[in-house]
Amino acid sequence: MRLVIARCSVDYAGRLSAHLPSATRLILVKADGSVSIHADDRAYKPLNWMSPPCSLKEADGTWTVINKAGEKLIISLEEVLHDSSHELGVDPGLVKDGVEAHLQELLADRMEVLGAGWQLIRREYPTAIGPVDILCRDGDGTTVAVEIKRRGEIDGVEQLTRYLELLNRDPLLAPVKGVFAAQEIKPQARVLAGDRGIGCVVLDYDELRGIDDDKLKLF
Amino acid sequence: MRLVIARCSVDYAGRLSAHLPSATRLILVKADGSVSIHADDRAYKPLNWMSPPCSLKEADGTWTVINKAGEKLIISLEEVLHDSSHELGVDPGLVKDGVEAHLQELLADRMEVLGAGWQLIRREYPTAIGPVDILCRDGDGTTVAVEIKRRGEIDGVEQLTRYLELLNRDPLLAPVKGVFAAQEIKPQARVLAGDRGIGCVVLDYDELRGIDDDKLKLF
DNA sequence: TCATAGATGTCGTTC
DNA sequence: GAACGACGTCTATGA
Numbered sequence A, B: 001m002r003l004v005i006a007r008c009s010v011d012y013a014g015r016l017s018a019h020l021p022s023a024t025r026l027i028l029v030k031a032d033g034s035v036s037i038h039a040d041d042r043a044y045k046p047l048n049w050m051s052p053p054c055s056l057k058e059a060d061g062t063w064t065v066i067n068k069a070g071e072k073l074i075i076s077l078e079e080v081l082h083d084s085s086h087e088l089g090v091d092p093g094l095v096k097d098g099v100e101a102h103l104q105e106l107l108a109d110r111m112e113v114l115g116a117g118w119q120l121i122r123r124e125y126p127t128a129i130g131p132v133d134i135l136c137r138d139g140d141g142t143t144v145a146v147e148i149k150r151r152g153e154i155d156g157v158e159q160l161t162r163y164l165e166l167l168n169r170d171p172l173l174a175p176v177k178g179v180f181a182a183q184e185i186k187p188q189a190r191v192l193a194g195d196r197g198i199g200c201v202v203l204d205y206d207e208l209r210g211i212d213d214d215k216l217k218l219f
Numbered sequence C: 001t002c003a004t005a006g007a008t009g010t011c012g013t014t015c
Numbered sequence D: 001g002a003a004c005g006a007c008g009t010c011t012a013t014g015a
Helices: A100-109 A154-167 A187-195 A205-217 B100-109 B154-167 B187-195 B205-217
Strands: A002-013 A017-029 A035-038 A048-050 A054-059 A062-067 A072-085 A095-097 A119-125 A132-137 A143-152 A176-185 A199-202 B002-013 B017-029 B035-038 B048-050 B054-059 B062-067 B072-085 B095-097 B119-125 B132-137 B143-152 B176-185 B199-202
Touching: A017 A072, A035 A072, A048 A062, A048 A072, A072 B072, A100 A119, A100 A132, A100 A143, A100 A176, A100 A205, A132 A154, A143 A154, A154 A176, A154 A187, A154 B154, A176 A187, A187 A199, B017 B072, B035 B072, B048 B062, B048 B072, B100 B119, B100 B132, B100 B143, B100 B176, B100 B205, B132 B154, B143 B154, B154 B176, B154 B187, B176 B187, B187 B199
Parallel strands: A143 A176, A176 A199, B143 B176, B176 B199
Antiparallel strands: A002 A017, A002 A072, A017 A035, A017 B095, A035 A048, A054 A062, A062 A072, A095 B017, A119 A132, A132 A143, B002 B017, B002 B072, B017 B035, B035 B048, B054 B062, B062 B072, B119 B132, B132 B143
């Protein structure tokens, strides 16, 4: 990892054209060859960047970074204030908990949080337009398609609607009801779901995990 | 901007829980108070971060970053290999070219690329659920709503569908057809559009701009 | 390699 | 502050 603080101007030509006027910035060159340019604000997003794989050529105060798609980043260095390199080694990587895949596992394990007698048919039930998160039967034996999101917004309801339309064409499954399950459901999504006869369920992640933990303790 | 290279482990508790085992990384503290932690790969995305506004407390080899929503980032420093601060000043910011707004201007100027006799009614035609990119009439005088995207995906087709449903309730406009125009149209979007009787048009940005340039040269 | 869906998406604009 | 759409979205995953 090489850290350069320099007054520079930058041009990007690729999916769009962009220009950075002269100013002092951080230029980050990583071991994988990637380059990013940061201003002194915004944690997440660099002003400009080039993702690997790409190649960096230094020549005469001008750095040129090119990738395979022909996108180009040209950095004109006017004054270098700091330049240091550091050996970091391979990162062991991030361990995450609480993402959609995990919610799906937890819910599939405890269908009864949706109602008494609910039973899993299968997770990732395949359809022509993609897999349904959970297909199950409710207490009455009616087929139910469950769409799970971390944050329930309108496009999630649209997605579930498409699945339902398709599943209801299958005489072996029809009628199929829909349930939209998320840790948080936005008002508009709730309204749209209600309008389409789709049920809404707010999932409590800690509770789901707690239930699951209790279950594990039994063994 | 403060640059710290350190062996550290990190925990994030907020929208999800995440843990970074001990390793050497770059910790970036920006003037706006934001903090990000970078491994030696990936130009764009930090391993962990906290966006401003947030507050950083340093105490005894442990940094705690908290934001208003109660999200928390805890950095345990085990060995500091580099620590430097730099004054960068305010960045003048990025100048961009080639985005959707420009596509819309170009297409509105040359409706005939959609077909002979097509005529603009207006850009950003207002509806209750937001403006339609372009409303026009085709060669037969039928009203057409055009949705423009740089990359045409399924969401864009859904958006256009909602507009069409609304516009077709207006007896002065109905029947209204739909055209989905983008620089690139994904297969799924094309299928969904076809299923709903929506036409698809792939736009060539350079060609549109070229035509427009030629036009400018006439004056 | 390509297509698809998720993301601690982030970021801007508008209401 | 919430909602909505764009983004050089990026990134992981499965075909």
